[in-house]
Amino acid sequence: MLPRLKAEYSPDYVVINGENARNGSGLTPAIMKEFLEAGVDGVTLGDHAYRDQRILTHLEQADQPVARPANLSSNAIGKSCLRLRSTEQNHPELHVMTVLGRVYLPFPANDPFECVDRYLEQVGSLGGIILIEAHMEATSEKIALAHHLDGRVAAVVGTHTHVPTADARILPSGTAFITDVGMCGPYDSVIGRNKEAVLKHMTTSLHVPYDMAEGDVRLCGAVIDVDDSTLLSTSITRIEYSMDPD
Template sequence: MKVLFLGDVVGEAGREVVRIAVVRLRQEKTIDFVVVNGENAAGGSGITPKITYELLRYGVDVVTLGDHAWDQREIVPFLADEPRLLRPLNYPSNTPGSGSIVVQGNGKKLGVVCALGRTFMTPQTDNPFLTVRPALEAIRRETSCILVDFHSEATSEKIAFGRYLDGQVSAVVGTHTHVQTADGKILPGGTAYLTDVGFCGAHDSVIGREVGPVIQRYVTLLPQRFGLATKGLQADGVLLTLDDPSGRAIAIEPIQLAI
């Protein structure tokens, strides 16, 4: 099984990147499932129902979220009705939506889990190390192939989470920092791991935002409007090859595709 995961989709530029990249990579890599993190897809902050369906129409199977999950008001009731849009599972149990799903295609099944880190992050959610286990137990009844999107700031927390789940899931991939790391590997227990996959959008930027205002903020300490950048479109992600029966990762290939 081949699974493509694309990092944080930032604004309109990021959505255009996904549109082009998914078609191209599905053809070139014979991909079975596509998962993207869409928490910055609506103007750089949150996601809307319309944008969710836009991404699904482009060939995405599952959209994950993060700490900006609730930035767009209309997403709250929508999450309860669209199972392919995942909010982090470690919110309180009565929160609308779900943090996991099993999707089917090409005679195969993939479990997808979304979790939110707590170090340097807001809001302070339940402990992901504890809340992830029940979700994994439920998914394993249907498939051994499980992808976890861990949306977190601290590299140490991400590495610890990957090691914690080694041998229990197929892959743990990090999102949130928008900068792809160079530590892709298969851990001893057979779990593919990457601290952060990067982002989809305009890379002639500061993590998707216009360069000038960000520099001015650092130089002057005065408030600035961080507009979205538009140049240097690139899709960041990772291609995972999984063994269907066991769920173990066979290969992990970082993706940086200029559009």
């Protein structure tokens, strides 16, 4: 569905979260290659960053546009930020950083607010567009981070809950925000997993492997317009495409 999105919006950069691409959890070099061939410019990860260790070498390579969440230990493997350059001349670079939440997320992480603040102090004068991914469970934590960064980054985009929210907006000082862009994957499911398996587990407490579901595949995301001079946003549009003909 990416060619359709590109035809409709001609984005300068396409960034996706790929942490669930390997049968629901983790990312592999082969899937990373598929993403790049499909026209993706940058790939982020989340709490499932290290589920498939085959991606570790890619995470360390400067020329592979894939990053781990930033607010982990400084010993954690991988780049903590992506810097993407457009092929178009004079377009600003895009900096992408993912931070994990600390509310209802059982993956230990450092303070996401402080992490982004430190980064902004470092890059202050670099002049790139800054996209922060709020990979968090709690809507409150994502909204709080967005207000904390309003006017200092181009966009704060929420991920992790897989359910698109209806609150895409430009905050008062020019930062685009959406609580969750939603999932690219099968919506006839429980956040991507086979619904029968999840229901069996939830109704009987038995341990059941959660395989990926298949039906009603959609691409969900957001298209954000950034002003090249202010590096802040002028619009954010939620996208939802279906594989089935309209």
